[in-house]
Amino acid sequence: MSLTGALSSAISALNSQSQSLAMISDNISNADTTGYKTTSAMFEDLVTASNSATSYTSGGVNVSGRANISQQGLLAATTNATDVAIQGSGFFVTTNATTGGTTSYTRNGAFTTDNSGYLVNNGNYLEGWRTDAQGNILGNASAASLGPINTQVAATSGSATTKATIAANLPSDAATGATFSSSMTAYDSLGTANSIQITWTKTGANAWTASFGNPTLASNSSTTTGTTSSGTVAITFNSDGSLASTNPSPPTISVTGWTDGAANSSIALNLGTVGKTDGLTQYASGETTPSVDLTGITPDGLPYGKLSSIAIGKGGVVDATYSNGQTIAIYKIAVATFSDPNGLSAASDGLYSATAASGNATLQTSGANGAGTIYGSELESSTTDTSGQFSNMISAQQAYSAASQVITTVNKMFDTLISAVSR
Numbered sequence: 001m002s003l004t005g006a007l008s009s010a011i012s013a014l015n016s017q018s019q020s021l022a023m024i025s026d027n028i029s030n031a032d033t034t035g036y037k038t039t040s041a042m043f044e045d046l047v048t049a050s051n052s053a054t055s056y057t058s059g060g061v062n063v064s065g066r067a068n069i070s071q072q073g074l075l076a077a078t079t080n081a082t083d084v085a086i087q088g089s090g091f092f093v094t095t096n097a098t099t100g101g102t103t104s105y106t107r108n109g110a111f112t113t114d115n116s117g118y119l120v121n122n123g124n125y126l127e128g129w130r131t132d133a134q135g136n137i138l139g140n141a142s143a144a145s146l147g148p149i150n151t152q153v154a155a156t157s158g159s160a161t162t163k164a165t166i167a168a169n170l171p172s173d174a175a176t177g178a179t180f181s182s183s184m185t186a187y188d189s190l191g192t193a194n195s196i197q198i199t200w201t202k203t204g205a206n207a208w209t210a211s212f213g214n215p216t217l218a219s220n221s222s223t224t225t226g227t228t229s230s231g232t233v234a235i236t237f238n239s240d241g242s243l244a245s246t247n248p249s250p251p252t253i254s255v256t257g258w259t260d261g262a263a264n265s266s267i268a269l270n271l272g273t274v275g276k277t278d279g280l281t282q283y284a285s286g287e288t289t290p291s292v293d294l295t296g297i298t299p300d301g302l303p304y305g306k307l308s309s310i311a312i313g314k315g316g317v318v319d320a321t322y323s324n325g326q327t328i329a330i331y332k333i334a335v336a337t338f339s340d341p342n343g344l345s346a347a348s349d350g351l352y353s354a355t356a357a358s359g360n361a362t363l364q365t366s367g368a369n370g371a372g373t374i375y376g377s378e379l380e381s382s383t384t385d386t387s388g389q390f391s392n393m394i395s396a397q398q399a400y401s402a403a404s405q406v407i408t409t410v411n412k413m414f415d416t417l418i419s420a421v422s423r
Contacts, residue, residue, distance in 0.1 A: 002055075002056065002057065002058070003410055003413055003414060003417070005048075005057050005058035005059075006058050006406060006410050007406075007407060007410045008058065008060060009058040009059065009060040009061070009406075010403045010404070010406035010407045010410065011060075011403075011407070012046065012060030012061050012062065013060065013061050013399065013400070013402075013403035013406075014400060014403050014404065014407075015063075016041075016043060016061045016062060016063035017063075017396045017397075017399045017400040017403065018400070019041065019063050019065075020041035020043075020063055020392070020396045021393065021396045021397070021400070023039045023040070023041050023065055024041075024389050024392050024393045024396060026039060027039065027384045027389050028384065028386060028389050028390075028393075030382055030384060031382050031384040031386050031389075032382060033108075033350070033382050034108045034109070034110050034350070034379050034380065034381070034382070035073065035106065035107035035108035035109065035350045035379070035380045035382070036073075036350065036382035036383065036384065037067060037068050037069045037071055037073075037107070037383055038068050038071070038382075038383050038384050038389075039065045039066065039067055039068065040065070040066045040068060041063050041064075041065060041066075041392075041396075042063065042064050042065070042066045043061055043062070043063050044061065044062045044063070044064070045059060045060075045061055045062075046059035046060040046061060046062055047059045066342075067342055067344075067346060068342070068383060069341050069342045069344055069346070069352065070089070070341045070342055071383045072087070072088070072380075072383075073107075073380040073381045073382060073383045074380070074381045075087060075375060075378045075379070075380055075381070076378060076379055076380075076381050077377060077378050078377055078378060078379055079377070080110075080112070080377065081309065081310065081311035081312065081376065081377055082111050082112060082113060082119060082310060082311070082312055082376075083109055083110055083111065083312075083376070083377055083378060083379050084109035084111065084312050084316070084333065084374055084375065084376055084378070084379075085107075085109050085374070085375050085378040085379050085380040086107060086109070086335065086372040086373070086374055086375075086380065087372050087373050087375060088367075088371065088372025088373055089337050089341070089370060089371060089372050090335035090336060090337045090364065090371045090372045091105035091106060091107055091335070091336045091337075091338075091341075091352065091361075092105065092106050092107070092108075092109060092126060092127075092333065092334075092335070092336075093105060093126075093127040093146065093334050093335075093336050093361070093363070094106055094121070094124035094125060094126055094127060094351070095124065095125050095127060095148060096123060096124050096125070097123075097125065102353075103353075104124060104347070104351040104352065104353055105336050105344065105351070105352045105353070105354070105361065106121070106124070106349075106350050106351050106352065107350065107380050108121060108349070108350035108379075108380075109121075109378075109379055109380065110379060111126050113151055113310060116150070116152070117150050117151045117152030117153075117155075118148050118149065118150050118151070119148075119149045119151065119310075119318075121349075122349040124349075124351070125148035125149070126148070126149050126333065127146050127147065127148060127149065127333075127334055128146070128147070128149045128316070128318065128331040128332055128333045128334055129141055129145055129146060129147075129331065129332050129334060130145070130147070130153070130330070130331060131317070131329045131330060131331055131332050132329070133328035133329060134329060135315075135317045135329035135332060137332055137365075141332075141334070141363060141364075141365055142363065143363055146334055146363065149318060149331045149333070151307070151310045151318070151320065151330070152307065153330055153331075154307070154320055154328070154330055155306070155307045156304065156305065156306055156307065156322070157191075157302065157304070157305040157306075157307075157320075157322035157324055157326045157328070158187070158189075158190060158191020158302055158303060158304040158305060158324070159187065159189075159191070159300070159301050159302045159326070160187055160188055160189040160262070160263070160265055160301050161185075161186040161187045161188075161265065161267055161299045161300055161301030162265075162266065162267060162268065162300060162301065163267060163268045163269075163270065163299070163300055164184055164186070164267055164268075164269055164270070164297060164298065164299035164300070165269075165270040165279070165296075165297070165298045165299075166184070166198075166269060166270070166271055166272075166279065166280065166296075166297050166298075167272070167278070167279050167280070167294075167295035167296050167297075168182065168280055168281075168292055168293060168294045168295055168297075169280075169281045169282065169283055169285070169292070169293040169295070170200055170202070170208050170235075170237075170280060170281070170282050170292055171282075171283070171284065171285035171287075171290035171291065171292065171293075172206075172237075172241070172282045172283055172284050172285075173284040173285055173286070173287075173290050174202050174285075174290040175202070176202055176203065176204055176205075177201070177202065177203075178201070178202050178290070179199055179200065179201045179202075180199070180200040180291060180292040181197055181198065181199055181200070182197070182198045182200065182292060182294050182297070183195050183196065183197050183198065184196050184198060184297045184299060185218060185297075185299055186215060186253075186255070186265065186267060186299060186301065187299075187301035187302060187303060188225075188226070188255075188258050188260065188262035188263075188265060189258075189262040189263040189265070190258075190260055190261070190262040190304070191302065191303045191304035191305070191324075192217075192225070192258075192260055192262065192303075192304070193217075193218035193219070193303050194215035194216060194217060194218055194225050194226070195215065195216050195217070195218045195221060196212055196213060196214075196215050196228065196253065196255075197212070197213040197216075198210055198211070198212055198213075199211045199212075199213070200292055203234075206236055206237040206238070206239070206244070206282060207234070207235070207236050207237075208234075208235040208236075208237075208282075209232050209233065209234055209235065210232070210233045210235060210251075211231075211232045211233075212228045212230050212253050213228060214226060214227055214228050215228065215255055215258075224259075225258060225259045225260065226255045226256065226257050226258045226259065226265075227255065227256050227257045228253060228254070228255050229254050229255075229256060230251070230252060230253040230254050233246055233247065233248070233251040233269070233271075234246065234247040235271070235280060237280075237281070237282040238275070241277065241281050241282050241283045242275055242276055242277050242281065243271065243272045243273065243274055243275070243276065243277070243279060243280050243281070244274065244275075245274060246271055250268055250269065250270070250271075251268075251269045251271065252266060252267065252268050252269065253265075253266070253267040253269065254266050254267075255267070267299070302322075302324045302325070302326050303324050304324065305322035305323040305324030305325070305326060306322060306323045307320055307321075307322055307323075308321055308322055308323050309321045311376060311377075312333070312374070312376035312377070313376045314366075314373070314374065314375055314376060315332075315365075315366045315367065315373070315374060316332055316333035316334075316335070316365065316366040316374035316376075317329045317331075317332055317333075318330055318331040318332070318333065332365060332366075333366065333374055334363050334364070334365070335363070335364045335365065335366055335368075335371040335372060335374065336361035336362065336363055336364075337361070337362050337364060337369075337370060337371050338354070338358045338359050338360075338361060338362070339358070339359040340357055340358050340359060341358060342358075343355055343356075343357030343358035343359070344358045345358075
């Protein structure tokens, strides 16, 4: 009977519009949820097979939710250095220790550092690859080498001095045999600051030597901390005061037997370019008592430092900054891409898991092979457009009201039919 079909069709409309309203409600509720992706109601008509030219049997409507997971949200700057966002395709990889290391994927990049130094979001650890200080991945960028990012993996810092640039004017008006002293700072491999004395001796016209004493503590010059075995560097100048040669070339200081147990040091000296005046020079001082005019001694190396802050930069590189001023890369964040991201299975907290429809994850670095670019100190906003959702809500409400009116009308028609039959 067509009245029964009309009633069934109207009931299916009520059910479908109720589900649509539920989706709209979820979208509006998550208008401010980081990385949230809206769900759209997709309506499908139901058609019976009994329709003919002389009769019509109503079918109805069915609704399903379509996840707009691949939709890009706007990136908004934040003041948290460990916030991250992806512009383009891909997801952050996370693991949850409480569920046996279950792997999930998310666009919610609101990560913070926990008490153990891991970058976490709602109990999920952000995954990445360990790098060297320049940001190069150690080994291959594969799933096997992927691991939770532990910012305390390098909690302290300190590096040995391996080279030093010296710029100074050795007075040409000094007497042969005159000696002058300078000192340079050298850090051993444990970050201890030491002082090495340099003795400049004029050996003849346009000729000098430089010898290097044993290192002493920078804080206490009476405490010897190692043995210098570099010998003496012979230096000659041209008649215009520019550097002519050094022997050996290039000169190197070797220090062994550090008393604090540090590794032996080898320090390459840059005394300037032959034929130029960008390092050592020999000009008259013009003083009654000539002296060495030390322009500067610039060694590399750093003292001991503690981890002071963590920041994530563009490209997903996790940088550690220390109290000694050094900043080094320690991790690179992985980006997981899928052949059909809309096929992922959604869970709470903005997490997704792989399904047969989505395919397996392919791990990439930021911006590589179609993967999106990672930006630090930014978060991806919800894709909910509240004005659009309100418009959809009005449409759902009107459709629901219309369907309920159909039920009311069918009810009246049934009453009329029953009254006619009972007469």
